[in-house]
Amino acid sequence: MGSVIFDLDGTLADTSADLIAAANACFDKPQLDAQADAATAFAGGRAMLTLGLSRLGFPDGNARTDKVNALYPVLLEHYGENIDRYTVLYPGVERCLDLLATKGWLLGVCTNKPEGLAQDLLVRLGIRDRFGAMIGADTLPTRKPDAAPLLETIRLIGGDPAKATLIGDTVTDREAARNAGVPSVLVTFGPTGMAVRDLQPEALLDHYDDLPAVLSGLFD
Numbered sequence: 001m002g003s004v005i006f007d008l009d010g011t012l013a014d015t016s017a018d019l020i021a022a023a024n025a026c027f028d029k030p031q032l033d034a035q036a037d038a039a040t041a042f043a044g045g046r047a048m049l050t051l052g053l054s055r056l057g058f059p060d061g062n063a064r065t066d067k068v069n070a071l072y073p074v075l076l077e078h079y080g081e082n083i084d085r086y087t088v089l090y091p092g093v094e095r096c097l098d099l100l101a102t103k104g105w106l107l108g109v110c111t112n113k114p115e116g117l118a119q120d121l122l123v124r125l126g127i128r129d130r131f132g133a134m135i136g137a138d139t140l141p142t143r144k145p146d147a148a149p150l151l152e153t154i155r156l157i158g159g160d161p162a163k164a165t166l167i168g169d170t171v172t173d174r175e176a177a178r179n180a181g182v183p184s185v186l187v188t189f190g191p192t193g194m195a196v197r198d199l200q201p202e203a204l205l206d207h208y209d210d211l212p213a214v215l216s217g218l219f220d
Contacts, residue, residue, distance in 0.1 A: 001104035002219055003159030007168035008111035008118055009042050010190040012093055016041040017086035022079035023048035026071040031055045038191035045075045080117060084124040090189060092208030097130040108153040109134040112143050132157035145175035163219060174199045183218055
């Protein structure tokens with residue numbers, strides 16, 4: 001069988017509310033909304049802080065960059081302490097992972113979330129043991145969309161890039177897959193919905209119950 005590598009935020013789990021809460025903890029008053037700004041949340045901590053500061057009137061430039069860098073450790077500390085307060089797995093994730101494992105698929109996670117936070121979240125969500133390997137943003141010198149983290153995840157689980165795919169939700173995942181020479185499957189239940197079709201992945205995923213059939217269409 002082949003390898004299925006999953007992104008984490010926005011792909012396996014909806015983490016946006018906890019990410020937004022961590023960003024808002026850096027400001028005197030909340031500047032971001034958990035629903036309206038979910039796409040920014042999945043773009044990372046610095047993207048959320050940049051958006052919040054822009055709404056506070058901080059002009060673009062070095063001063064705002066310095067402020068983002070100063071607030072980033074505060075965001076990480078708050079997030080680490082409250083990492084699973086609101087986060088939930090997307091419907092069907094656990095059932096799908098178990099089914100893929102019984103069919104012999106090798107499973108891994110490749111995320112741009114810091115490794116320690118990603119490991120902790122997967123454990124708290126009760127699914128860390130489903131994956132043979134987990135590569136985070138700081139595991140290697142580079143992160144997605146560089147091909148190295150994805151290829152290393154495939155290698156660690158004993159897979160072959162010729163029969164591997166990346167399940168993700170953003171252009172970063174699509175580009176990481178293309179750089180590694182593997183097909184990407186982008187989920188349509190993330191914050192951008194069907195707009196991921198414009199990224200032209202090899203396949204789309206509307207629900208985790210559909211993933212086995214999607215994989216069959218890619219590899220059979």
